[in-house]
Amino acid sequence: MSITIHELDGGVTRVVLAGRIDIKGAQEIDTPLSVIGGSRRALVIDLAEVEFLASIGLRSLVQCAKVVQLKGGKVVLLSPRPVVAEVIQFSGIDELIPIHDDADEAIAAVSPAR
Amino acid sequence: MAPAEGGNSDLRIVGAVEALDRIYPWLDEAAGGEIPETLLTRMHVALEEAVANVALHGFAPDAPGHITLRLRVEDGQARLVIEDNGAPFDPTTAEIxxxxxxxxxxxxxxxxxxxxxxFCPAATYERRDGLNYLTLPFPMPV
Structure with a gap:
């Protein structure tokens, strides 16, 4: 499991996750995601390189999104693979954290109003 | 691990979270290339959730039991069976x-x-002789 942080223009942060978010993977991203969620207000979580997502990983994503929203910020998910998207949709999480397949749209969706 | 009926192998693990690492490679190997990738990934999700549930909630913290996994591919189905000696629990009817x-x-x-x-709408549960049996049948694409 790897996690990479890219600071973009306009105060947007793109977090790229890669690997398997199972119990072990979720343990690896939990703390970094908490730190990111606690310090950012516009977050794009890029899931394109996530091969597998279990419910324990959903918990990490939702916890992070909750913290950001509590501060008035926004989080979206970007480009999950089909089976990863199914896990998100079957759980109803896509109703709480929007999914985008286009990076520019995702960035626009979280960008603070000017 | 001796080959079992149907040419697939069983996996017996300790009912603890640390043992979950073994189920992913086991299912890939037991599938033996017979199961299409998309279906196999769905099976991985259902299996991971089922086994994690038992490992996390089925046993007393200081007394992990055992979980045995079986895969059979026959009659147009890939069928996973998760057997454990934890507390009785029916994942197919428990309240969500x-x-x-x-x-x-x-x-x-x-x-x-x-x-x-x-991921597996046809899942069935049975409690027999002090063991939980969760069966997850997945129709193979034709």
Missing amino acids: RPMAASLAEVTPGGWGLGLIRK
Whole structure:
């Protein structure tokens, strides 16, 4: 499991996750995601390189999104693979954290109003 | 690990979270290239949720039991059976918390049971001789 942080223009942060978010993977991203969620207000979580997502990983994503929203910020998910998207949709999480397949749209969706 | 009936192998693990690492490579190997990748990934999700549930909630913290996994591919089905000696628990009928209407209201967690049922609607459960048997049948694409 790897996690990479890219600071973009306009105060947007793109977090790229890669690997398997199972119990072990979720343990690896939990703390970094908490730190990111606690310090950012516009977050794009890029899931394109996530091969597998279990419910324990959903918990990490939702916890992070909750913290950001509590501060008035926004989080979206970007480009999950089909089976990863199914896990998100079957759980109803896509109703709480929007999914985008286009990076520019995702960035626009979280960008603070000017 | 001796080959079992049907040419697939069984896996017996200790019912603890640390043992979960073994189920992913086991299913890939037991599938032996017979199961298409998309179906196999769905099976991985359901299996992970089912086994994690037992490992996390089925046993007393200081007394992990055992979980045995079986895969049979026959009659147009890939069928996973998860057997454990933990507390009786039926994942096919246990109550699922309704989804919250907003991020502010949601309590993270509790989505595993829903995923098992969505990915494997034909899941069945049986308690027999002090053991839980969860059967997850997946129709093979024709």
